Amino acid sequence: MAKRRKSKGDNLVLRYLVLGSWALFCLVPIVWFLSIGFRPRTEIITPTPIYWPTFSLDAWRLLLADWPIFDYLRNSVLAVTGSVVIDLILGIPAAYSLTRYEYRGRDDIGFYILSTRMMAPAIVAIPIFFLFRNLGLLDSVFALMLIYAAVNLSIVVWIIRSYMLDIPKELEDAARTDGAGDLRILWEIIIPACLPGIITASVIAAIFAINEFLFTLLIASTKNAYTMSVALANFTGGSDGVIYNAIALVSFLAFLPILVLIVLIQKHLSRGLTMGAVKG
Template sequence: MASVRRKKGENLLVRYLILGGWALFCLVPVLWFLSIGLRPRTEIITPQPIYWPTFSLDAWHMIWEDWPMWQYLRNSVLAILGSVLIDLVLAIPAAYALARYEFRGRDDIAFYILSTRMMAPAIVAIPIFFLFRNLGLLDTIWALMLVYAAINLSFVTWIIRSYMLDIPKELEDAARTDGASDLRILWEIIIPAILPGIITAAVIAMIFAINEFLFTLLIASTPDAYTMSMALANFTGGSDGVIYNAIALVAFLAFLPVFLVVVAIQKHLSRGLTMGAVKG
């Protein structure tokens, strides 16, 4: 009995060592990036190696005092959360129709929806620019919300539909026998059952929206609608050259909210990623 416990303890220790080593491997680049943001610019661009760097808050003061970073951060949060909300409101009913209703060409329509995500976004950049210009939505958060939502809607719909296909139809048949409508079935049975999948789709859409730069650059031409990605672009040129410590610090601030969200919902996220196979 004691040998079995000792063997389990050794296996647990080895497991923790492996996971701890992997976590350290993943966190070291992030922490190194943060250390660059907290170092003087002169130490970063010097050709001589510095083994004992000095830390400074110059970049921190610069991005908060000389740049409206709070406004950029607020614009990013509003645009991303708004786009994810739009995607979920539109994708959940669409996914339910594609997963449950029998009609001609259902699978072809589902694949066509996904295929729009395979298209290069630059193809529709100019039409989208003229569309928002004619609507008077350029340099607004609303335009960023709509663009991010349009880019990710097909992918979110496909993911949620895949999870809905795993739900047994017998649950819905039993609810219909009791007189439940399709809307009530969707709200009270389907959505709670696939909640981890919905969370997974929302997180992926949020990450894609954060990484979007082309349409942000096209739509947000003034600081009123700048996001964190545009803030990063502002530090990569100009009369001051490339401000490496500011780039590193802003990139870390842009990464931190996503990291915190993933950590907060990691239980649901891990369930959503392993909930079932993606069906065509």
């Protein structure tokens, strides 16, 4: 009995040691990257190693005085959030249709939706630019919502579809026996049952959207619709060279909303990543 307790205690210590080491491995690069934003630029670019860096707020002053960085952050949050909402509004019914209804060409439609993710974005960049220009939507956050949603819709549909395939059809048959319609079944049975998959698809779509650069640069012609990804490009050149401390701060601010979101929904996200498999 004593040996068994000792063995369990050793396993617990080893488990905490492994988890603590992994947490340290993940957090040290983030903390180090953030620390670059609080160092003078001269210390960052010097070839001589500095073991005791100087604390400086020069990068913060640059961002707050010369760059509307919080406007860029607001544009990013609005564009990403709006695109995810659009993807869910369109993707959940589409996934339900692909898994529950039998009609001609269903598999072809599903493959076509997936194939839109396979092409290079640069192929459709020019047509999309002229389309949004003719619609008068250039340089607007709403245009970014639409383009992000269009780019990530296929991923959302197929992730949610894989979870809907695991839901027993007997649940829907029982609900129809009680007089429930398709919309009520979708809202009260299907969506709660595949909620982890919906959350996973939303987070993945948000990550892809916030990292989108090509279409953002194409659509956002002025600072009115600039996002954090475009703001980063403004610190990578010019007469002052690469402003490393400003890049570090902007990157951390762009990364922070996704980090907070993942921490808040980590239980649902972990279930969504481990339940179900993508089925063809």
